[in-house]
Each structure stands twice: as structure tokens, then as C-alpha cells.
Amino acid sequence: MPVTAYAATPHAGAQQSQQVAAATGLDDPAKKEIAMKLVSSAENSSLDWKAQYKYIEDIGDGRGYTAGIIGFCSGTHDMLDLVELYTARVPGNALAKYLPALRKVDGTDSHSGLGSGFVSAWKTAAKDTAFQTAQNDERDRVYFDPAVKQGKTDGIGTLGQFAYYDAIVMHGDGDDSTSFSSIRKRALAKAKTPAQGGNETTYLNAFLDARVWAMQQEEAHSDTSRVDTEQRVFLKAGNLNLNPPLDWKVYGDPFHIG
The missing domain is CATH 3.30.386.10 (Chitosanase, subunit A, domain 2)
Known part of the structure; x- marks a missing residue:
């Protein structure tokens, strides 16, 4: 999915193009804030992610x-x-x-x-703003930026980029069978990415299936509600751009972003 779309202006003879209805990515500040809250709901049972430093x-x-x-x-x-x-x-x-x-x-x-x-x-x-900034920077370097970059390369939108981010946060990346890269490879064996000409929803379902499999390999991660009653909910609703309002549950607890 292109991040920016252009269309010819309606004025005859005009040489310029105008930007139209471009979808935002997860790195859009408002979407990134949503991502932080979604992860915090699963990791800390709270939307107040800044309280978790x-x-x-x-x-x-x-x-x-x-x-x-x-x-x-x-x-x-x-x-x-x-x-x-x-x-x-x-x-x-x-x-x-x-x-x-x-x-x-x-x-x-x-x-x-x-x-x-x-x-x-x-x-x-954690009371030191320099340490808070360091946490933000390492989160972005190790988890957020690689997830968004791979998501954009694969042609998936904001929800898909979040699915990547949440997976790399939990599983890390590496060569083991439950790492983010291995989860993605498992999905690619079932469906093509939009960048490969595949359907975005079909591919994301395959990715979430692979993610659930990976979670079930470890007892500490065996509760798959952060996929089943969160990410699947948004996907089934067709909310590929992760637009609020958002309602979901994690571990049975309800959450809302207006």
C-alpha cells in the first residue's frame, strides 16, 4: 500500500499534482500513540504507557x-x-x-x-527524563522502527505494521522458530503480501495465525487474547488503518480509545 497517493488536478493544463487521501503509517504520531497504548494494555493492563517507565x-x-x-x-x-x-x-x-x-x-x-x-x-x-528518553530510543531502534520498515516494505497498512510491532515486542527477532522473522516466514508460506500482489486481509490473517502458533509454543505466552480479542477484532472490522474509536479486550479486560 503506498504511503502517499497523487492524482492529477482538475484544472486543465495544470502541471502539478495534489496529494489525496493518503493513509498514515504506524509512525504517524497519533497512530504511534495508539500503538503504545495497545501494547501497554497487553503488557501492563493499562493504557497509561508512560507510567510504565x-x-x-x-x-x-x-x-x-x-x-x-x-x-x-x-x-x-x-x-x-x-x-x-x-x-x-x-x-x-x-x-x-x-x-x-x-x-x-x-x-x-x-x-x-x-x-x-x-x-x-x-x-x-525512571524518574530521570534522560532514562525515559533512552527507553523511548531503544524501543524505536530495536522494535518499532524495524517493524514499521518491514511493514511498509510488505505493503501493509497501519494495522499490519502494528501486528508486526506487537510480535517483535513479544518474540524478538532472530533465528529461532518463534522469532518475528520466523513468524513472518510462516505467514509467507500461506499467503502473499500486498507488495507481492496478495490481498492485505488474507495475508494479515495468515500472519496472525502464525503469531498465535508461536505464542502457543511457550506457556508464558499461551494466552493469545492480544491477538484474538484485539488485533483480530480490528481486522474483522476492516480497520486496516487502525482508526479510532477502538474497542478491544486483553485477558478479558475491556479497553477503549475514542
Whole structure:
């Protein structure tokens, strides 16, 4: 789907073109705000995503601590990257002294060298606008921007780009069978993207089917309501541009964006 469409002006002999009814992408500021709220509804049972900078806990999924606006994990490297970025920008911050421990536990669910002191330091750092900005920047670099870029390459609109984003947030990207790239490959085996000449709705259904399969491979992700009663709802309604009002449920809890 082209991001911008042009049509000839109605004036005879006119040489210019005018922009008409261009669909926005997920990187449109208003759509990005919706995306942040949708993810927060699933990750934190709240639409107030900015309240999640201070969030931190071990949810028992084998990834160590999960924290912040996008669920940075001590066991999956993205938390380490975040704290390294923050420390490069603000040396001597509350989290800096935990960098050696974060490097040691990376790839495991261990709390060794972290514990309650680290949890307190995270909450302290979360009050610093520089740390909030670092969380935003890492979210965009690792998750949001790659999802939107791939979505636009595949010719899918705002809803599809969000489906990509939500998948890469939960599953990450890599070579394993449940990564974002593997989910996309599984979908491509069933349907063509719009960029390949396929139907957008058909392709997105195939992608969501593949996403549900990936979620079901891990007990911690086995509740598929963020697909079934959220993304599927918008897709069945034909809301490919993710236009409000939006009504959905996650884990049985209702949410609304007007």
C-alpha cells in the first residue's frame, strides 16, 4: 500500500499534482500513540504507557527481570543495551553500577548481583527524563522502527505494521522458530503480501495465525487474547488503518480509545 497517493488536478493544463487521501503509517504520531497504548494494555493492563517507565518485575518466563515501557529483559540483552545507552549519556546514574552484573546474567534468568537494590535503582532512574528518553530510543531502534520498515516494505497498512510491532515486542527477532522473522516466514508460506500482489486481509490473517502458533509454543505466552480479542477484532472490522474509536479486550479486560 503506498504511503502517499497523487492524482492529477482538475484544472486543465495544470502541471502539478495534489496529494489525496493518503493513509498514515504506524509512525504517524497519533497512530504511534495508539500503538503504545495497545501494547501497554497487553503488557501492563493499562493504557497509561508512560507510567510504565518505572515498571520492573520477574514474571517467571525465564527471561529474568522484565521492565520499562516495552518489557526490556535482563535475560535477553535489550535491558543491557538500554542501561549501557543510558550510562553513556548519564555517567554515574543509579543503574550504572549494575552493568557488570547485567553482563553476567545476560542470556539467563539469574538475578545474581541484581536483586532488590537493582529494582530500587530502576525505579529511581525512571524518574530521570534522560532514562525515559533512552527507553523511548531503544524501543524505536530495536522494535518499532524495524517493524514499521518491514511493514511498509510488505505493503501493509497501519494495522499490519502494528501486528508486526506487537510480535517483535513479544518474540524478538532472530533465528529461532518463534522469532518475528520466523513468524513472518510462516505467514509467507500461506499467503502473499500486498507488495507481492496478495490481498492485505488474507495475508494479515495468515500472519496472525502464525503469531498465535508461536505464542502457543511457550506457556508464558499461551494466552493469545492480544491477538484474538484485539488485533483480530480490528481486522474483522476492516480497520486496516487502525482508526479510532477502538474497542478491544486483553485477558478479558475491556479497553477503549475514542
